[in-house]
Amino acid sequence: VKKYLGLALGVLTAIGGFVDIGDLVTNALVGSRFGMSLAWATVLGAVGIIVFAEMSGRVVAVSGRPTFDIVRERLGPRFGLANLFGSMAVTLLTYIAEIGGVALSLELATSVWEYFWIPFTAAAVWIVLWRAKFNFVENAFGLLGLALVVFSVALWQLGPDWSHLWDMASTAAKPKQETWPTYWYYAVALFGAAMTPYEVFFFSSGGVEEKWDRSYLPIMRANVMLGFPLGALLSLSIAGVATVVLLPVGVQVDTLGQVALPVAVALGKLGLAIAILGFFAATFGAACETGLSVGYSVAQYFGWQWGKFVKPSEAARFHAVILLSTVLAGIVLLTTIDPVLVTEVSVVFSALALPLTYLPILIVANDPEYMSDNRNRWLANSLGSVVLIIVMVASLAAIPLMIWTKMGTT
Amino acid sequence: MRRHARAELAAGCLLASVLVTGCVPATPDNGTYKDKTAQTLGGALSEVSTVQKTLESLHQGKMFRPTAIVQLRDSASSLDTNAGAFNEVHPPPDLDWLYKRTDTLLTQAQDTTNQAALAIERRRVDQYSKIAQDLGKLADQLDKLETRVS
Numbered sequence: 001v002k003k004y005l006g007l008a009l010g011v012l013t014a015i016g017g018f019v020d021i022g023d024l025v026t027n028a029l030v031g032s033r034f035g036m037s038l039a040w041a042t043v044l045g046a047v048g049i050i051v052f053a054e055m056s057g058r059v060v061a062v063s064g065r066p067t068f069d070i071v072r073e074r075l076g077p078r079f080g081l082a083n084l085f086g087s088m089a090v091t092l093l094t095y096i097a098e099i100g101g102v103a104l105s106l107e108l109a110t111s112v113w114e115y116f117w118i119p120f121t122a123a124a125v126w127i128v129l130w131r132a133k134f135n136f137v138e139n140a141f142g143l144l145g146l147a148l149v150v151f152s153v154a155l156w157q158l159g160p161d162w163s164h165l166w167d168m169a170s171t172a173a174k175p176k177q178e179t180w181p182t183y184w185y186y187a188v189a190l191f192g193a194a195m196t197p198y199e200v201f202f203f204s205s206g207g208v209e210e211k212w213d214r215s216y217l218p219i220m221r222a223n224v225m226l227g228f229p230l231g232a233l234l235s236l237s238i239a240g241v242a243t244v245v246l247l248p249v250g251v252q253v254d255t256l257g258q259v260a261l262p263v264a265v266a267l268g269k270l271g272l273a274i275a276i277l278g279f280f281a282a283t284f285g286a287a288c289e290t291g292l293s294v295g296y297s298v299a300q301y302f303g304w305q306w307g308k309f310v311k312p313s314e315a316a317r318f319h320a321v322i323l324l325s326t327v328l329a330g331i332v333l334l335t336t337i338d339p340v341l342v343t344e345v346s347v348v349f350s351a352l353a354l355p356l357t358y359l360p361i362l363i364v365a366n367d368p369e370y371m372s373d374n375r376n377r378w379l380a381n382s383l384g385s386v387v388l389i390i391v392m393v394a395s396l397a398a399i400p401l402m403i404w405t406k407m408g409t410t
Numbered sequence: 411m412r413r414h415a416r417a418e419l420a421a422g423c424l425l426a427s428v429l430v431t432g433c434v435p436a437t438p439d440n441g442t443y444k445d446k447t448a449q450t451l452g453g454a455l456s457e458v459s460t461v462q463k464t465l466e467s468l469h470q471g472k473m474f475r476p477t478a479i480v481q482l483r484d485s486a487s488s489l490d491t492n493a494g495a496f497n498e499v500h501p502p503p504d505l506d507w508l509y510k511r512t513d514t515l516l517t518q519a520q521d522t523t524n525q526a527a528l529a530i531e532r533r534r535v536d537q538y539s540k541i542a543q544d545l546g547k548l549a550d551q552l553d554k555l556e557t558r559v560s
Contacts, residue, residue: 108476108477108480109476109477110476111475111476111477111479111480177452177560245463246459249459249462249463249549250452250459250549250552251456251459251463252452252453252456254456254488255481255484255485257460257464257477257480257481257484258481260477261460261463261467261481264472264473265463265467265472267472268470268471268472269472269473269474272473272477409449
């Protein structure tokens with residue numbers, strides 16, 4: 001029974017933890033401008049993260065070491081450094097966006113200006129990362145993040161024309177008033193939001209924190225293959241409610257309040273309260289995950305003691321990196337930069353950095369020295385290669401499309 | 411030495427002219443101006459519709475007052491930024507009518523949003539319905555003009 005409860009908990013936290021500020025904003029924005037015509041990009045991103053999360057989870061369960069520790073050893077310090085700079089820069093940007101997202105959620109609940117909340121939010125995230133146990137960080141916010149299921153309930157309650165939504169999703173045609181470069185820009189953004197590099201940093205290092213071994217492989221696979229697709233359904237629901245409520249009246253989402261508006265229209269105050277709770281949990285949980293991921297990647301590259309499985313005094317440099325990142329995030333947000341803008345930039349830069357994160361995983365997962373009989377089979381390699389080609393294309397297209405479309409405004 | 415000073419003067423003039431021309435409002439061609447106006451109208455329509463939906467939800471008891479206050483604050487700020495950016499570009503002579511019409515609609519959007527914010531702040535529930543109707547009409551006008559310009 002304990003095993004099944006653990007499995008259920010893992011799946012539930014995977015669903016609740018799938019959506020972060022990038023998914024919230026990007027899916028609602030895309031739904032309000034393109035309807036469901038970009039649903040394929042979310043599905044593609046979900047398939048990509050499932051393939052690579054399973055690979056990195058398998059690497060951890062078999063070798064007992066986090067993926068990026070092996071990357072540095074297997075591919076050398078130079079490649080490791082490129083990997084560190086590229087992926088960590090995006091993770092830090094995402095960390096800033098998540099802390100900003102928590103402040104925005106608190107602002108929505110209280111009407112007190114977001115900038116007031118930033119120092120408290122940053123301090124709260126740091127205290128949780130310093131004091132709380134790893135399982136608490138992973139499970140508490142993952143479970144609370146399930147509050148975002150309210151978007152699926154709202155979509156059902158709105159009673160949309162399901163065949164029309166399916167037509168939009170299956171034909172993938174852009175609305176008349178939008179341009180093709182903008183369409184592709186948001187496809188890349190959705191893909192980047194679903195495959196954010198920190199997800200695999202956190203997943204693989206979390207495996208070491210939880211002392212995974214080969215016996216954990218089925219549970220890990222169940223978490224990934226059930227939890228992530230259901231999490232992707234949440235993303236599609238966010239786009240769905242925006243399609244039904246916001247697209248017909250010309251609302252183009254650029255605030256978190258607009259993301260919540262369809263839920264209020266469909267379910268009233270109770271639904272809105274649950275949505276704001278979901279925003280808070282999803283962004284706070286993701287802030288903890290990205291904060292830890294920054295610490296993990298730096299400490300693992302330099303070979304320092306890291307992790308929540310040892311006392312903070314034994315991993316002082318790991319915690320110092322987290323503290324410095326948190327202070328930096330707070331300072332950046334207090335410049336009055338718009339957290340939603342930071343989010344939009346972070347998902348596009350995430351797409352840019354994807355090859356640096358995912359190519360090494362594919363290489364390590366094929367290495368018999370580390371993986372012995374658990375190395376990739378033909379299916380994992382085929383899917384991994386196809387996803388990696390798409391990752392490369394998205395990475396090459398991200399910045400030109402960003403400039404061409406003026407960040408999707410044309 | 412004098413040659414060196416002349417070169418410095420020329421470089422200084424060049425830099426000054428670049429800076430001055432950069433600060434002068436641009437006058438684009440008709441097509442570019444229409445694109446810019448359509449973008450401005452689209453942004454304004456988005457905020458006006460958001461405020462309308464927010465106010466209607468508040469009136470029907472579906473929205474928390476603090477959440478509505480935040481959304482209206484954001485929408486008002488976005489409308490101000492949008493109007494400011496629009497006024498930075500001068501219209502070509504034969505599109506003066508478009509400038510005047512857009513400017514009028516933007517001003518109405520800003521005023522009505524401020525009215526809505528004030529009504530929520532002062533809990534004037536009796537005004538919500540009338541302001542929401544005004545916002546609806548304004549949204550129609552913005553939508554029609556945007557369609558005509560696009």
